[in-house]
Amino acid sequence: MNPRRKFITLFVGLGLGVFLPKKLTAAKPAKSMIVHQVYFWLKKPKKDLKDVMKGCKAIGKLKSARSYQVGVPAATAKRDVIDDSYHIALTVTFKSIEDHDLYQEDPVHLKFIADHKDKWEKVQVYDFEVD
């Protein structure tokens, strides 16, 4: 194949890639995902909210984590089933329980706990596995 034809063939191939269904072109996703959902109730939310949220964002970026998000209670209509008494919601996802365990033991995560644990009144965790 001459170089020009080779060049065209390469781009035709890449171009066709755009039309392939995502399942064929994307990296193979993990079969399941671990979601580590944490709610923090702070002793002094006005004083400490920003600082603890900043810490949450730092630990969410750890290599062992797949993705993370940090939130605060949303202004949805109040209902009996809703608990909006917490101050921070931290979601960290992992590819496996092994990665979750690496995250738990990471010095950066341990430092986060040491630095901020006196600021929270309560922590509630829900770990779940998603298909």
Added chain:
Amino acid sequence: MNPRRKFITLFVGLGLGVFLPKKLTAAKPAKSMIVHQVYFWLKKPKKDLKDVMKGCKAIGKLKSARSYQVGVPAATAKRDVIDDSYHIALTVTFKSIEDHDLYQEDPVHLKFIADHKDKWEKVQVYDFEVD
């Protein structure tokens, strides 16, 4: 431009698209996201788990929702801060509180509640807003 050249140009353009950073090619994301996090405790989990999970997956696919996931407690190490007594975790995300409200009022969502509410003992909801 002759048709052959047009064809090549089209595919070269598509090919180059593959190399563009995602931020330039992806649709602009919403500035914030509403996460509607629900935990279900079932009266008869062995009997009803699959059925309620199926219902969760159906409401997660409603047009008003941005994304959804349905999970069950993960086998992470037991700790005092972890609540693993629930049976199903349903996460539905929305672009706005307006979309969340549309979801709540959707006949499919109301039918889900009517069909399954006798199967759960407790429902706990945390709605939060993520940057």
